[in-house]
Amino acid sequence: MAVKQLDFWFSLLKLAAKSAFALKTAFFGRIVFMCLNNLILLVGWWAVFQSFNHINGWAFSDFMFMSGLVIAALSLFTLFFRGAGIHLARLIEFGELDPYLIQPRNPLFHICCSVSDASGLGDLISGCLLMSFSGLITPGNLGVIILMFLAAALLFLSMSILFSSIPFYARDASDLSERLFFIFFNIAGYPGCIYSGLAKFILIFIFPAGVMSILPIEMIHTPSFGKIITILSISVGFFGLAIFSFYQGLKRYESSNHIRSKRS
Amino acid sequence: MKKYLTLLLAAAREQISHLKTLSARVLLMLIMLTIFRQFWMVVKAETLDSQTIQPTDLIWYLLLGCLLQYGRPEGLHRRIEEDVRTGDIAYCLLRPVSYIGAKLCESLGTFLVRLPILLFFGGIWAIYLSGGELPHDFQAFPVILILLTLSMIVLSLGTIFVGLSALFLQDSLPLFWMIQKAEYILGGLFFPLTLYPQWLQTLAMSTPFGYAGYGVSHLIYEFSWISAVQTGGMLLLWIIGISGILKLMYVLLMRKVAINGG
DSSP states (O other), X not given: OHHHHHHHHHHHHXXXXXXXXXXXXXHHHHHHHHHHHHHHHXXXXXXXHHHHSOBTTBXXXXXXXXXXXXXXXXXXXXXXXXXXXXXXXXHHHTTOOHHHHTSSSOHHHHHHHTOOOTXXXXXXXXXXXXXXXXXXXXXXXXXHHHHHHHXXXXXXXXXXXXXXXXXXXXXXXXXXXXXXXXHHHHHXXXXXXXXXXXXXXXXXXXXXXXXXXXXXXXXXXXXXXXXXXXXXXXXXXHHHHHHHHHHHHHTTOOOOOOOOOXXX | OHHHHHHHHHHHHHHHHOHHHHHHHHHHXXXXXXXXXXXXXXXXXXXXXXXXXXXXXXXXXXHHHHHHHHHSOTTHHHHHHHHHHHSGGGGGGXXXXXXXXXXXXXXXXXXXXXXXXXXXXXXXXXXXXXXTOOOTTGGGHHHHHHHHHHHHHHHHHHHHHHHHTHHXXXXXXXXXXXXXHHHHHHTTSXXXXXXXXXXXXXXXXXSHHHIIIIIHHGGGTSOOHHHHHHHHHHHHHHHHHHHHHHHHXXXXXXXXXXXXXX
């Protein structure tokens, strides 16, 4: 069963890659501009860190690492599971899930994998470069960093499914879903050192952007088994919640009876 | 002129009918304002003593940046790109209005409806966050709002440029991301430009973003008529310059459409 799903996933990826390569200028443009986009943001933060040197104990290298982790994690989502974003929300809102529901594949998995964005490659490159240049990666913590990276990517996927399921419960909510994801990404992109007390608790356990911006740096500087378990549990927990929320929402789904062939 | 006013009013009416989206924007703006404020509180507690900007002024500075960011219509570049890629732009040839002018009027109509609503909620929130205090040069607010509208026009023309760039790039989204980040950083929407090294300040002020963002927003705590007139003049110059480039791009686009069809 899992092998079949993987095979199906690879077929979808191949199709997405072919379609992205069809417009070569756009394909390479997306990668280059995405790298430049991340570079511009980094220059801005570098200038700020130059002015203040340290912000609540964080040096620029900490920010670089955090930024790299968030960007690289987002790239996995963008490259492989972009369908879980606005695409899913719009399918639900317009009652166009039917082509996915009548197939023998897992509908959620199918929708998530059905869209891929080449700009993710630009993010992956710049994210990995940022983490490497931060100087915080050592052979000893590489395993933990990979785990945190995968957990962050899973969290992006989970939050995207969670937000995209809102149209099951509220009308005309696809824009809201997109904006919520944007807020989530924005908050994750700010140095986690600025939050404390209740805000920190909320950002770790309720709106878990802090799992990417607060905990990884704490984990790098003061490693502990408890912290990595917390990061993994929150990611897996939110993934479970996202799947539950999608299938609960599916019970309320109203088709538009607008059956048509889908692209992938 | 009446045709453009009609387009502007239509865009304004559309905004009023999308109250849910507008409330989401207000909420997003308030959240971002709170995060900015939190960031600056932490920074101030450690190192900002040497800086002249007071926390209240800074919150209002950030609010003006947010108004510029959240007041503009989203997806304008995407709609233009679709017109270019699908060839629908050919239908615009038949219309008695300029395509660029029509898109600008849509943006302006959207902004003029969103501005008072965002300002109302954002203002209350800014007063709350700053402990009931008003910014240093609050009396200059009407002038700042006029300049903010000019900034919006400059940035919207930039977005139209991004949309039309699909003619050469096939896909305008990556350029849009880059321009958006340049707006944040070079426009000083997150951080006042005075925090940057001198070379970056000079670079920022030689782009349209410097005057559109920092140039207008910093007047809330450092108002002078000379700065206001200088900023207004530079914004007008950028409007003329970018409009010229857009006109040229539009001519190229139309030539392509005339040869290849819509």
